[in-house]
Amino acid sequence: MTRRFAVxxxxxxVLAAVAIWQPHDPEWLDPxxxxxxxxxxxxxxxxxLGRCLLSRIMMGAGPTLQVVAGVAGATLAFGVPAGLxxxxxxDRFGWPLQRACELLAVVPSLLLALIVVGLFGLSTATxxxxxxxxxxxxxALLLQALSRRISVSEYVLAARGLMLPWPxxxxxxxxxxxxxxxxxxxxxxxxxxxxxYAALAFLGIGGSVSGVDxxxxxxxxxxxxxxxxxxxxxxxxxIGLVGGGLSLLLDPTEDASVG
Amino acid sequence: xxxxxxLLAATVLAFYAARAMPGDPVRLALAAWNVPQTPEAVASxxxxxxxxxxxPEQYARWLWRLVxxxxxxxxxxxxxxxxxxxxxxxWSLAIGLGGLSLGAIxxxxxxxxxxxxxxxxxxxTSRALAILTQSLPGFAAALLLLWLFAIQLGWLRxxxxxxxxxxxxxxxxVGIFSAAPLARVLRRELRQALAAPWVRAARAxxxxxxxxxxxxxxxxxxxxxxxxxxxxxxxxxxxxxxAEVVFAVPxxxxxxxxxxxxxxxxxLQAYIVFVAAWMILVSALAxxxxxxxxxxxx
Numbered sequence: 377m378t379r380r381f382a383v384x385x386x387x388x389x390v391l392a393a394v395a396i397w398q399p400h401d402p403e404w405l406d407p408x409x410x411x412x413x414x415x416x417x418x419x420x421x422x423x424x425l426g427r428c429l430l431s432r433i434m435m436g437a438g439p440t441l442q443v444v445a446g447v448a449g450a451t452l453a454f455g456v457p458a459g460l461x462x463x464x465x466x467d468r469f470g471w472p473l474q475r476a477c478e479l480l481a482v483v484p485s486l487l488l489a490l491i492v493v494g495l496f497g498l499s500t501a502t503x504x505x506x507x508x509x510x511x512x513x514x515x516a517l518l519l520q521a522l523s524r525r526i527s528v529s530e531y532v533l534a535a536r537g538l539m540l541p542w543p544x545x546x547x548x549x550x551x552x553x554x555x556x557x558x559x560x561x562x563x564x565x566x567x568x569x570x571x572x573y574a575a576l577a578f579l580g581i582g583g584s585v586s587g588v589d590x591x592x593x594x595x596x597x598x599x600x601x602x603x604x605x606x607x608x609x610x611x612x613x614x615i616g617l618v619g620g621g622l623s624l625l626l627d628p629t630e631d632a633s634v635g
Numbered sequence: 636x637x638x639x640x641x642l643l644a645a646t647v648l649a650f651y652a653a654r655a656m657p658g659d660p661v662r663l664a665l666a667a668w669n670v671p672q673t674p675e676a677v678a679s680x681x682x683x684x685x686x687x688x689x690x691p692e693q694y695a696r697w698l699w700r701l702v703x704x705x706x707x708x709x710x711x712x713x714x715x716x717x718x719x720x721x722x723x724x725x726w727s728l729a730i731g732l733g734g735l736s737l738g739a740i741x742x743x744x745x746x747x748x749x750x751x752x753x754x755x756x757x758x759x760t761s762r763a764l765a766i767l768t769q770s771l772p773g774f775a776a777a778l779l780l781l782w783l784f785a786i787q788l789g790w791l792r793x794x795x796x797x798x799x800x801x802x803x804x805x806x807x808x809v810g811i812f813s814a815a816p817l818a819r820v821l822r823r824e825l826r827q828a829l830a831a832p833w834v835r836a837a838r839a840x841x842x843x844x845x846x847x848x849x850x851x852x853x854x855x856x857x858x859x860x861x862x863x864x865x866x867x868x869x870x871x872x873x874x875x876x877x878a879e880v881v882f883a884v885p886x887x888x889x890x891x892x893x894x895x896x897x898x899x900x901x902x903l904q905a906y907i908v909f910v911a912a913w914m915i916l917v918s919a920l921a922x923x924x925x926x927x928x929x930x931x932x933x
Contacts, residue, residue: 482869483914484866484873484874491907494891495656574772574775575773578774578877581892583896594778598778601778601782612778615772615775616772619769624766624770
Protein backbone atom coordinates (compact mmCIF):
# COMPACT_ATOMS: atom_id res chain seq x y z
CA MET A 377 0.00 0.00 0.00
CA THR A 378 2.82 2.45 0.80
CA ARG A 379 4.25 1.90 -2.67
CA ARG A 380 0.88 2.75 -4.18
CA PHE A 381 0.68 5.89 -2.07
CA ALA A 382 4.11 6.90 -3.33
CA VAL A 383 3.05 6.42 -6.96
CA UNK A 384 -0.14 8.43 -6.34
CA UNK A 385 1.84 11.20 -4.65
CA UNK A 386 4.20 11.34 -7.61
CA UNK A 387 1.23 11.57 -9.95
CA UNK A 388 -0.12 14.54 -7.98
CA UNK A 389 3.29 16.24 -8.11
CA VAL A 390 3.49 15.80 -11.89
CA LEU A 391 -0.03 17.23 -12.24
CA ALA A 392 0.89 20.23 -10.11
CA ALA A 393 3.98 20.81 -12.23
CA VAL A 394 2.10 20.73 -15.55
CA ALA A 395 -0.62 22.96 -14.10
CA ILE A 396 2.03 25.59 -13.37
CA TRP A 397 4.18 25.35 -16.49
CA GLN A 398 2.98 24.93 -20.10
CA PRO A 399 4.99 25.20 -23.34
CA HIS A 400 2.59 27.83 -24.75
CA ASP A 401 0.04 30.27 -23.35
CA PRO A 402 -3.16 28.15 -23.14
CA GLU A 403 -5.32 31.19 -23.95
CA TRP A 404 -3.26 32.34 -26.95
CA LEU A 405 -5.32 31.80 -30.08
CA ASP A 406 -4.88 31.97 -33.84
CA PRO A 407 -8.18 31.25 -35.63
CA UNK A 408 -6.39 31.04 -38.98
CA UNK A 409 -4.64 27.87 -37.77
CA UNK A 410 -7.74 26.18 -36.28
CA UNK A 411 -7.70 22.35 -36.27
CA UNK A 412 -4.02 22.27 -37.26
CA UNK A 413 -2.54 18.80 -36.76
CA UNK A 414 0.33 17.88 -34.43
CA UNK A 415 3.62 19.64 -35.03
CA UNK A 416 6.91 19.90 -33.20
CA UNK A 417 5.76 23.15 -31.61
CA UNK A 418 2.26 21.87 -30.67
CA UNK A 419 2.50 18.13 -30.00
CA UNK A 420 -1.25 17.57 -29.90
CA UNK A 421 -2.20 20.15 -32.52
CA UNK A 422 -4.52 23.14 -32.21
CA UNK A 423 -8.22 23.33 -31.31
CA UNK A 424 -11.15 24.99 -33.10
CA LEU A 425 -9.87 28.46 -32.18
CA GLY A 426 -6.26 27.62 -32.89
CA ARG A 427 -5.24 27.18 -29.26
CA CYS A 428 -2.51 24.73 -28.22
CA LEU A 429 -4.29 21.56 -27.06
CA LEU A 430 -1.35 20.22 -25.06
CA SER A 431 -0.97 23.46 -23.11
CA ARG A 432 -4.68 23.51 -22.35
CA ILE A 433 -4.66 19.93 -21.15
CA MET A 434 -1.72 20.70 -18.88
CA MET A 435 -3.42 23.83 -17.53
CA GLY A 436 -6.62 21.82 -16.93
CA ALA A 437 -4.82 19.72 -14.31
CA GLY A 438 -5.02 22.77 -12.02
CA PRO A 439 -8.76 22.94 -11.27
CA THR A 440 -8.92 19.14 -11.02
CA LEU A 441 -6.18 19.12 -8.40
CA GLN A 442 -7.85 21.99 -6.54
CA VAL A 443 -11.12 20.06 -6.39
CA VAL A 444 -9.49 16.80 -5.32
CA ALA A 445 -7.55 18.53 -2.55
CA GLY A 446 -10.54 20.67 -1.61
CA VAL A 447 -12.90 17.70 -1.29
CA ALA A 448 -10.41 15.85 0.90
CA GLY A 449 -10.02 18.95 3.08
CA ALA A 450 -13.76 19.57 3.32
CA THR A 451 -14.46 15.91 4.14
CA LEU A 452 -11.99 16.09 7.01
CA ALA A 453 -13.20 19.52 8.17
CA PHE A 454 -16.84 18.41 8.34
CA GLY A 455 -16.31 14.73 9.09
CA VAL A 456 -13.74 14.72 11.90
CA PRO A 457 -15.70 16.91 14.36
CA ALA A 458 -18.96 15.18 13.44
CA GLY A 459 -17.50 11.68 13.78
CA LEU A 460 -15.75 12.37 17.08
CA UNK A 461 -18.90 13.95 18.50
CA UNK A 462 -20.96 10.96 17.43
CA UNK A 463 -18.43 8.48 18.73
CA UNK A 464 -17.85 9.97 22.13
CA UNK A 465 -21.13 11.66 23.09
CA UNK A 466 -24.13 9.61 24.28
CA ASP A 467 -26.73 8.83 21.58
CA ARG A 468 -29.40 11.04 23.10
CA PHE A 469 -27.35 14.14 22.20
CA GLY A 470 -25.99 12.91 18.92
CA TRP A 471 -29.09 11.63 17.16
CA PRO A 472 -29.86 14.64 14.89
CA LEU A 473 -26.26 14.57 13.67
CA GLN A 474 -26.49 10.81 13.26
CA ARG A 475 -29.61 11.12 11.07
CA ALA A 476 -27.96 13.85 8.99
CA CYS A 477 -24.89 11.68 8.40
CA GLU A 478 -27.03 8.68 7.48
CA LEU A 479 -28.97 10.86 5.04
CA LEU A 480 -25.73 12.05 3.42
CA ALA A 481 -24.53 8.46 3.20
CA VAL A 482 -27.66 7.47 1.27
CA VAL A 483 -27.97 10.42 -1.12
CA PRO A 484 -25.54 10.04 -4.02
CA SER A 485 -22.83 12.67 -3.74
CA LEU A 486 -23.17 13.69 -7.38
CA LEU A 487 -26.89 14.44 -6.88
CA LEU A 488 -26.15 16.60 -3.86
CA ALA A 489 -23.35 18.37 -5.71
CA LEU A 490 -25.68 18.95 -8.67
CA ILE A 491 -28.15 20.75 -6.41
CA VAL A 492 -25.54 22.75 -4.47
CA VAL A 493 -23.79 23.82 -7.66
CA GLY A 494 -27.15 24.81 -9.13
CA LEU A 495 -27.87 26.93 -6.07
CA PHE A 496 -24.54 28.63 -5.52
CA GLY A 497 -22.90 28.52 -8.92
CA LEU A 498 -20.17 26.33 -10.37
CA SER A 499 -16.63 26.86 -9.14
CA THR A 500 -13.90 24.62 -7.79
CA ALA A 501 -14.79 25.87 -4.29
CA THR A 502 -18.51 25.06 -4.47
CA UNK A 503 -17.83 21.64 -6.00
CA UNK A 504 -15.23 20.88 -3.34
CA UNK A 505 -17.58 21.95 -0.54
CA UNK A 506 -20.55 20.05 -1.96
CA UNK A 507 -18.69 16.80 -2.60
CA UNK A 508 -16.85 17.19 0.71
CA UNK A 509 -20.10 17.62 2.62
CA UNK A 510 -21.63 14.62 0.86
CA UNK A 511 -18.65 12.40 1.66
CA UNK A 512 -18.37 13.71 5.22
CA UNK A 513 -21.57 11.77 6.09
CA UNK A 514 -20.25 8.25 5.55
CA UNK A 515 -16.83 9.40 6.79
CA ALA A 516 -18.29 10.56 10.12
CA LEU A 517 -20.13 7.24 10.52
CA LEU A 518 -16.84 5.39 9.94
CA LEU A 519 -15.07 7.57 12.49
CA GLN A 520 -17.94 6.99 14.93
CA ALA A 521 -17.56 3.23 14.65
CA LEU A 522 -13.77 3.43 14.98
CA SER A 523 -13.80 5.75 17.98
CA ARG A 524 -16.44 3.65 19.77
CA ARG A 525 -14.02 0.75 19.50
CA ILE A 526 -11.10 2.82 20.80
CA SER A 527 -13.10 4.49 23.58
CA VAL A 528 -13.34 1.24 25.56
CA SER A 529 -9.58 0.66 25.46
CA GLU A 530 -7.49 0.93 28.62
CA TYR A 531 -5.72 4.13 27.73
CA VAL A 532 -8.96 5.97 27.05
CA LEU A 533 -10.39 4.63 30.30
CA ALA A 534 -7.25 5.86 32.04
CA ALA A 535 -7.64 9.29 30.46
CA ARG A 536 -11.28 9.34 31.55
CA GLY A 537 -10.18 8.36 35.04
CA LEU A 538 -7.87 11.38 35.06
CA MET A 539 -11.00 13.47 34.36
CA LEU A 540 -9.54 14.88 31.15
CA PRO A 541 -12.06 16.92 29.14
CA TRP A 542 -13.54 14.90 26.27
CA PRO A 543 -12.27 17.14 23.43
CA UNK A 544 -8.75 16.47 24.69
CA UNK A 545 -9.40 12.73 24.85
CA UNK A 546 -10.81 12.89 21.33
CA UNK A 547 -7.87 14.77 19.86
CA UNK A 548 -4.97 13.27 21.80
CA UNK A 549 -6.05 9.70 22.46
CA UNK A 550 -8.62 8.66 19.88
CA UNK A 551 -7.78 10.57 16.71
CA UNK A 552 -4.09 9.57 16.38
CA UNK A 553 -5.06 5.92 16.66
CA UNK A 554 -7.60 6.00 13.85
CA UNK A 555 -5.79 8.49 11.59
CA UNK A 556 -4.30 5.92 9.16
CA UNK A 557 -7.70 4.33 8.52
CA UNK A 558 -9.27 7.76 8.04
CA UNK A 559 -6.56 8.79 5.61
CA UNK A 560 -7.13 5.64 3.56
CA UNK A 561 -10.89 6.31 3.53
CA UNK A 562 -10.39 9.82 2.15
CA UNK A 563 -7.80 8.62 -0.37
CA UNK A 564 -10.15 5.94 -1.68
CA UNK A 565 -12.56 8.64 -2.92
CA UNK A 566 -9.99 10.85 -4.68
CA UNK A 567 -10.28 9.20 -8.07
CA UNK A 568 -14.07 9.23 -8.03
CA UNK A 569 -14.02 12.96 -7.28
CA UNK A 570 -12.00 13.63 -10.43
CA UNK A 571 -14.83 12.02 -12.43
CA UNK A 572 -17.55 13.79 -10.43
CA TYR A 573 -15.95 17.17 -11.02
CA ALA A 574 -15.53 16.45 -14.72
CA ALA A 575 -19.23 15.53 -14.96
CA LEU A 576 -20.31 18.72 -13.17
CA ALA A 577 -18.07 20.91 -15.32
CA PHE A 578 -19.34 19.13 -18.42
CA LEU A 579 -23.00 19.61 -17.46
CA GLY A 580 -22.30 23.25 -16.71
CA ILE A 581 -25.15 23.67 -14.23
CA GLY A 582 -24.73 26.92 -12.36
CA GLY A 583 -22.69 28.55 -15.11
CA SER A 584 -19.75 27.27 -17.07
CA VAL A 585 -16.33 27.05 -15.48
CA SER A 586 -14.06 30.00 -15.93
CA GLY A 587 -10.61 29.15 -17.21
CA VAL A 588 -9.31 25.94 -18.70
CA ASP A 589 -10.86 22.75 -17.44
CA UNK A 590 -11.07 19.15 -18.72
CA UNK A 591 -14.83 18.71 -18.35
CA UNK A 592 -15.45 22.17 -19.78
CA UNK A 593 -13.14 21.40 -22.72
CA UNK A 594 -15.17 18.33 -23.61
CA UNK A 595 -18.34 20.43 -23.41
CA UNK A 596 -16.80 22.93 -25.87
CA UNK A 597 -15.17 20.42 -28.18
CA UNK A 598 -18.02 17.91 -28.46
CA UNK A 599 -19.51 20.00 -31.27
CA UNK A 600 -16.45 19.05 -33.33
CA UNK A 601 -16.73 15.35 -32.48
CA UNK A 602 -17.39 14.52 -36.11
CA UNK A 603 -14.54 16.47 -37.68
CA UNK A 604 -11.90 16.48 -34.95
CA UNK A 605 -12.48 13.62 -32.46
CA UNK A 606 -8.98 14.08 -31.05
CA UNK A 607 -10.18 17.25 -29.30
CA UNK A 608 -12.61 15.15 -27.23
CA UNK A 609 -10.44 12.06 -26.89
CA UNK A 610 -7.48 13.84 -25.29
CA UNK A 611 -9.34 15.43 -22.33
CA UNK A 612 -11.28 12.17 -21.82
CA UNK A 613 -7.96 10.32 -21.63
CA UNK A 614 -6.64 12.89 -19.16
CA ILE A 615 -9.67 12.43 -16.89
CA GLY A 616 -9.48 8.66 -17.24
CA LEU A 617 -5.77 8.42 -16.49
CA VAL A 618 -5.94 10.68 -13.45
CA GLY A 619 -9.34 9.57 -12.07
CA GLY A 620 -8.97 5.90 -12.89
CA GLY A 621 -5.33 5.90 -11.88
CA LEU A 622 -6.04 7.38 -8.44
CA SER A 623 -8.93 4.93 -7.92
CA LEU A 624 -6.85 1.91 -8.86
CA LEU A 625 -3.96 3.02 -6.69
CA LEU A 626 -5.90 4.11 -3.62
CA ASP A 627 -9.28 2.36 -3.58
CA PRO A 628 -8.83 -1.06 -1.94
CA THR A 629 -12.30 -2.27 -2.94
CA GLU A 630 -11.09 -2.48 -6.53
CA ASP A 631 -7.98 -4.39 -5.56
CA ALA A 632 -7.55 -7.39 -7.82
CA SER A 633 -6.72 -9.68 -4.92
CA VAL A 634 -9.90 -8.88 -2.97
CA GLY A 635 -12.85 -11.22 -3.24
CA UNK B 636 -44.80 5.89 9.01
CA UNK B 637 -41.01 6.10 8.84
CA UNK B 638 -41.28 6.75 5.12
CA UNK B 639 -43.84 9.50 5.67
CA UNK B 640 -41.45 11.21 8.08
CA UNK B 641 -38.62 10.96 5.56
CA LEU B 642 -40.79 12.46 2.84
CA LEU B 643 -41.82 15.32 5.11
CA ALA B 644 -38.15 15.97 5.93
CA ALA B 645 -37.45 16.04 2.20
CA THR B 646 -40.12 18.70 1.64
CA VAL B 647 -38.62 20.88 4.40
CA LEU B 648 -35.19 20.44 2.84
CA ALA B 649 -36.51 21.23 -0.63
CA PHE B 650 -38.27 24.35 0.59
CA TYR B 651 -35.34 25.82 2.47
CA ALA B 652 -32.76 24.76 -0.14
CA ALA B 653 -34.56 26.74 -2.79
CA ARG B 654 -34.75 29.72 -0.45
CA ALA B 655 -31.02 29.54 0.14
CA MET B 656 -30.52 30.25 -3.56
CA PRO B 657 -28.80 33.58 -4.10
CA GLY B 658 -30.86 36.09 -6.03
CA ASP B 659 -34.39 37.34 -5.45
CA PRO B 660 -36.85 35.15 -7.39
CA VAL B 661 -39.22 38.09 -7.91
CA ARG B 662 -36.56 40.23 -9.57
CA LEU B 663 -35.30 37.29 -11.60
CA ALA B 664 -38.81 36.58 -12.84
CA LEU B 665 -39.46 40.22 -13.69
CA ALA B 666 -36.17 40.35 -15.55
CA ALA B 667 -37.08 37.17 -17.41
CA TRP B 668 -40.41 38.70 -18.47
CA ASN B 669 -38.80 42.06 -19.41
CA VAL B 670 -41.01 43.89 -16.92
CA PRO B 671 -39.45 47.02 -15.38
CA GLN B 672 -38.53 46.34 -11.74
CA THR B 673 -40.54 49.14 -10.14
CA PRO B 674 -41.19 48.84 -6.40
CA GLU B 675 -44.92 48.39 -7.19
CA ALA B 676 -44.28 45.47 -9.54
CA VAL B 677 -41.93 43.79 -7.02
CA ALA B 678 -44.42 44.28 -4.18
CA SER B 679 -47.41 42.97 -6.09
CA UNK B 680 -45.60 39.87 -7.36
CA UNK B 681 -44.21 39.17 -3.88
CA UNK B 682 -47.73 39.35 -2.53
CA UNK B 683 -49.10 37.17 -5.32
CA UNK B 684 -46.45 34.51 -4.58
CA UNK B 685 -46.93 34.93 -0.82
CA UNK B 686 -43.27 35.91 -0.35
CA UNK B 687 -44.24 38.71 2.06
CA UNK B 688 -45.31 36.19 4.71
CA UNK B 689 -43.11 34.46 7.31
CA UNK B 690 -41.07 31.45 6.14
CA PRO B 691 -42.91 28.76 8.17
CA GLU B 692 -46.22 30.11 6.89
CA GLN B 693 -44.91 30.08 3.33
CA TYR B 694 -43.76 26.50 3.84
CA ALA B 695 -47.16 25.40 5.16
CA ARG B 696 -49.00 27.02 2.25
CA TRP B 697 -46.53 25.58 -0.27
CA LEU B 698 -46.86 22.09 1.24
CA TRP B 699 -50.66 22.31 1.23
CA ARG B 700 -50.72 23.23 -2.45
CA LEU B 701 -48.13 20.49 -3.17
CA VAL B 702 -50.41 17.88 -1.63
CA UNK B 703 -53.32 19.16 -3.70
CA UNK B 704 -51.29 18.77 -6.88
CA UNK B 705 -50.56 22.45 -7.45
CA UNK B 706 -46.78 22.48 -7.83
CA UNK B 707 -46.66 26.03 -9.14
CA UNK B 708 -45.65 27.27 -12.57
CA UNK B 709 -42.22 27.54 -14.04
CA UNK B 710 -41.69 31.26 -14.58
CA UNK B 711 -39.45 30.39 -17.51
CA UNK B 712 -42.01 28.42 -19.51
CA UNK B 713 -45.26 29.42 -17.78
CA UNK B 714 -46.26 25.74 -17.71
CA UNK B 715 -47.56 24.01 -14.56
CA UNK B 716 -44.56 22.18 -13.06
CA UNK B 717 -46.37 19.00 -12.08
CA UNK B 718 -47.69 18.51 -15.63
CA UNK B 719 -44.19 19.12 -16.98
CA UNK B 720 -42.73 16.52 -14.57
CA UNK B 721 -45.37 13.95 -15.43
CA UNK B 722 -44.71 14.54 -19.14
CA UNK B 723 -40.99 14.08 -18.67
CA UNK B 724 -40.92 11.31 -16.06
CA UNK B 725 -41.56 8.49 -18.59
CA TRP B 726 -38.40 9.44 -20.48
CA SER B 727 -36.26 9.42 -17.34
CA LEU B 728 -37.86 6.24 -16.05
CA ALA B 729 -37.42 4.52 -19.41
CA ILE B 730 -33.70 5.37 -19.49
CA GLY B 731 -33.17 4.67 -15.81
CA LEU B 732 -35.16 1.48 -15.40
CA GLY B 733 -34.28 0.22 -18.89
CA GLY B 734 -30.60 0.81 -18.22
CA LEU B 735 -30.79 -0.71 -14.77
CA SER B 736 -32.57 -3.83 -16.06
CA LEU B 737 -29.94 -4.20 -18.76
CA GLY B 738 -27.24 -3.69 -16.15
CA ALA B 739 -28.80 -6.19 -13.74
CA ILE B 740 -29.08 -8.88 -16.44
CA UNK B 741 -25.48 -8.40 -17.54
CA UNK B 742 -24.37 -8.34 -13.90
CA UNK B 743 -26.25 -11.56 -13.08
CA UNK B 744 -24.65 -13.35 -16.03
CA UNK B 745 -21.15 -12.02 -15.33
CA UNK B 746 -21.49 -12.45 -11.56
CA UNK B 747 -22.52 -16.11 -11.65
CA UNK B 748 -20.02 -16.94 -14.39
CA UNK B 749 -17.12 -15.27 -12.61
CA UNK B 750 -17.99 -16.82 -9.24
CA UNK B 751 -18.05 -20.21 -10.89
CA UNK B 752 -14.59 -19.80 -12.39
CA UNK B 753 -12.55 -17.12 -10.60
CA UNK B 754 -9.88 -15.84 -12.98
CA UNK B 755 -11.81 -17.09 -16.03
CA UNK B 756 -12.93 -14.98 -18.96
CA UNK B 757 -16.10 -13.74 -17.23
CA UNK B 758 -14.10 -12.68 -14.19
CA UNK B 759 -11.59 -10.86 -16.37
CA THR B 760 -14.37 -9.16 -18.33
CA SER B 761 -16.18 -7.96 -15.25
CA ARG B 762 -12.95 -6.69 -13.72
CA ALA B 763 -12.09 -4.84 -16.92
CA LEU B 764 -15.59 -3.36 -16.95
CA ALA B 765 -15.15 -2.21 -13.34
CA ILE B 766 -11.86 -0.51 -14.17
CA LEU B 767 -13.37 1.07 -17.28
CA THR B 768 -16.34 2.56 -15.44
CA GLN B 769 -14.00 3.87 -12.75
CA SER B 770 -11.82 5.63 -15.27
CA LEU B 771 -14.29 6.83 -17.85
CA PRO B 772 -16.85 9.46 -16.82
CA GLY B 773 -20.42 8.63 -17.87
CA PHE B 774 -20.68 11.56 -20.26
CA ALA B 775 -17.47 10.53 -22.00
CA ALA B 776 -18.83 7.02 -22.51
CA ALA B 777 -22.01 8.59 -23.88
CA LEU B 778 -20.03 10.72 -26.34
CA LEU B 779 -18.02 7.68 -27.38
CA LEU B 780 -21.15 5.66 -28.12
CA LEU B 781 -22.62 8.63 -29.97
CA TRP B 782 -19.49 8.89 -32.10
CA LEU B 783 -19.39 5.17 -32.80
CA PHE B 784 -23.05 4.38 -33.54
CA ALA B 785 -24.35 7.67 -34.88
CA ILE B 786 -21.36 9.19 -36.65
CA GLN B 787 -19.08 6.32 -37.69
CA LEU B 788 -21.61 3.56 -38.29
CA GLY B 789 -24.67 5.73 -38.92
CA TRP B 790 -27.03 3.11 -37.44
CA LEU B 791 -28.98 5.51 -35.23
CA ARG B 792 -30.33 9.04 -35.33
CA UNK B 793 -30.27 9.74 -31.58
CA UNK B 794 -31.64 13.29 -31.77
CA UNK B 795 -34.23 13.08 -34.50
CA UNK B 796 -35.27 9.41 -34.67
CA UNK B 797 -38.18 7.57 -33.06
CA UNK B 798 -38.46 7.27 -29.29
CA UNK B 799 -36.80 3.85 -29.40
CA UNK B 800 -33.91 5.21 -31.44
CA UNK B 801 -33.40 8.06 -29.01
CA UNK B 802 -33.44 5.71 -26.02
CA UNK B 803 -31.04 2.97 -27.17
CA UNK B 804 -27.78 4.81 -26.46
CA UNK B 805 -28.76 6.37 -23.10
CA UNK B 806 -30.03 2.97 -21.92
CA UNK B 807 -26.71 1.43 -22.96
CA UNK B 808 -24.74 4.04 -21.02
CA VAL B 809 -26.76 3.59 -17.84
CA GLY B 810 -26.65 -0.21 -18.32
CA ILE B 811 -22.86 -0.40 -18.65
CA PHE B 812 -22.30 1.81 -15.64
CA SER B 813 -24.66 -0.10 -13.37
CA ALA B 814 -23.55 -3.55 -14.59
CA ALA B 815 -19.94 -3.08 -13.51
CA PRO B 816 -20.33 -2.55 -9.74
CA LEU B 817 -23.30 -4.95 -9.52
CA ALA B 818 -21.33 -7.79 -11.12
CA ARG B 819 -18.48 -7.32 -8.62
CA VAL B 820 -20.93 -7.26 -5.69
CA LEU B 821 -22.65 -10.44 -6.86
CA ARG B 822 -19.32 -12.21 -7.37
CA ARG B 823 -18.17 -11.25 -3.86
CA GLU B 824 -21.46 -12.34 -2.28
CA LEU B 825 -21.39 -15.65 -4.16
CA ARG B 826 -17.79 -16.40 -3.19
CA GLN B 827 -18.69 -15.66 0.42
CA ALA B 828 -21.75 -17.93 0.30
CA LEU B 829 -19.76 -20.71 -1.41
CA ALA B 830 -17.34 -20.72 1.53
CA ALA B 831 -20.18 -21.08 4.06
CA PRO B 832 -20.64 -24.29 6.08
CA TRP B 833 -24.04 -25.10 4.57
CA VAL B 834 -22.43 -25.24 1.12
CA ARG B 835 -19.85 -27.71 2.41
CA ALA B 836 -22.68 -29.73 3.87
CA ALA B 837 -24.47 -29.66 0.52
CA ARG B 838 -21.28 -30.81 -1.25
CA ALA B 839 -20.91 -33.61 1.25
CA UNK B 840 -24.43 -34.74 0.42
CA UNK B 841 -23.35 -35.00 -3.21
CA UNK B 842 -25.50 -32.24 -4.60
CA UNK B 843 -24.45 -31.09 -8.07
CA UNK B 844 -22.08 -28.10 -8.10
CA UNK B 845 -24.39 -26.27 -10.53
CA UNK B 846 -27.33 -26.59 -8.15
CA UNK B 847 -25.18 -25.48 -5.22
CA UNK B 848 -24.11 -22.36 -7.09
CA UNK B 849 -27.55 -21.33 -8.28
CA UNK B 850 -29.72 -22.45 -5.37
CA UNK B 851 -27.73 -22.91 -2.16
CA UNK B 852 -25.32 -20.00 -2.63
CA UNK B 853 -27.47 -18.10 -5.09
CA UNK B 854 -30.32 -17.23 -2.79
CA UNK B 855 -28.41 -15.48 0.00
CA UNK B 856 -26.14 -13.85 -2.60
CA UNK B 857 -29.18 -12.50 -4.41
CA UNK B 858 -30.29 -10.79 -1.20
CA UNK B 859 -26.98 -8.94 -1.14
CA UNK B 860 -27.39 -8.20 -4.84
CA UNK B 861 -30.80 -6.63 -4.24
CA UNK B 862 -29.30 -4.57 -1.41
CA UNK B 863 -26.72 -3.21 -3.87
CA UNK B 864 -29.35 -2.74 -6.57
CA UNK B 865 -31.60 -0.62 -4.34
CA UNK B 866 -29.41 2.50 -4.14
CA UNK B 867 -28.81 2.27 -7.89
CA UNK B 868 -32.56 2.12 -8.51
CA UNK B 869 -33.19 4.91 -6.03
CA UNK B 870 -30.75 7.09 -7.92
CA UNK B 871 -32.22 6.24 -11.31
CA UNK B 872 -34.03 9.53 -11.87
CA UNK B 873 -31.07 11.77 -11.06
CA UNK B 874 -28.49 9.32 -12.38
CA UNK B 875 -29.69 9.74 -15.91
CA UNK B 876 -28.84 13.48 -15.89
CA UNK B 877 -25.65 13.05 -17.86
CA ALA B 878 -27.24 10.76 -20.45
CA GLU B 879 -30.20 13.12 -20.83
CA VAL B 880 -27.96 16.10 -21.47
CA VAL B 881 -25.66 14.38 -23.96
CA PHE B 882 -28.48 12.78 -25.95
CA ALA B 883 -30.91 15.72 -25.47
CA VAL B 884 -33.61 13.41 -24.09
CA PRO B 885 -36.43 15.53 -22.61
CA UNK B 886 -36.34 13.90 -19.17
CA UNK B 887 -36.75 15.27 -15.65
CA UNK B 888 -33.06 15.97 -15.11
CA UNK B 889 -32.67 17.93 -18.34
CA UNK B 890 -35.58 20.05 -17.09
CA UNK B 891 -33.67 20.68 -13.86
CA UNK B 892 -30.49 21.56 -15.75
CA UNK B 893 -32.38 24.07 -17.89
CA UNK B 894 -34.31 25.47 -14.93
CA UNK B 895 -31.13 25.88 -12.90
CA UNK B 896 -29.49 28.09 -15.48
CA UNK B 897 -32.61 30.31 -15.28
CA UNK B 898 -32.58 30.12 -11.43
CA UNK B 899 -36.13 28.79 -11.45
CA UNK B 900 -36.40 27.85 -7.77
CA UNK B 901 -39.86 26.27 -7.94
CA UNK B 902 -38.54 23.64 -10.34
CA LEU B 903 -35.70 22.82 -7.94
CA GLN B 904 -38.14 22.39 -5.05
CA ALA B 905 -40.32 20.11 -7.13
CA TYR B 906 -37.29 18.11 -8.32
CA ILE B 907 -36.06 17.44 -4.78
CA VAL B 908 -39.53 16.31 -3.67
CA PHE B 909 -39.92 14.17 -6.79
CA VAL B 910 -36.54 12.46 -6.44
CA ALA B 911 -37.01 11.96 -2.68
CA ALA B 912 -40.44 10.39 -3.19
CA TRP B 913 -38.95 8.01 -5.75
CA MET B 914 -35.98 7.09 -3.50
CA ILE B 915 -38.26 6.36 -0.56
CA LEU B 916 -40.57 4.23 -2.70
CA VAL B 917 -37.65 2.20 -4.04
CA SER B 918 -36.03 1.66 -0.66
CA ALA B 919 -39.35 0.44 0.80
CA LEU B 920 -39.75 -1.98 -2.11
CA ALA B 921 -36.16 -3.21 -1.85
CA UNK B 922 -36.60 -3.79 1.86
CA UNK B 923 -39.66 -5.96 1.23
CA UNK B 924 -37.91 -7.99 -1.49
CA UNK B 925 -34.84 -8.53 0.67
CA UNK B 926 -36.91 -9.71 3.59
CA UNK B 927 -38.43 -12.40 1.37
CA UNK B 928 -35.09 -13.53 -0.09
CA UNK B 929 -33.20 -13.62 3.18
CA UNK B 930 -35.47 -13.54 6.24
CA UNK B 931 -32.43 -13.65 8.57
CA UNK B 932 -31.50 -10.00 8.08
CA UNK B 933 -34.99 -8.52 8.30
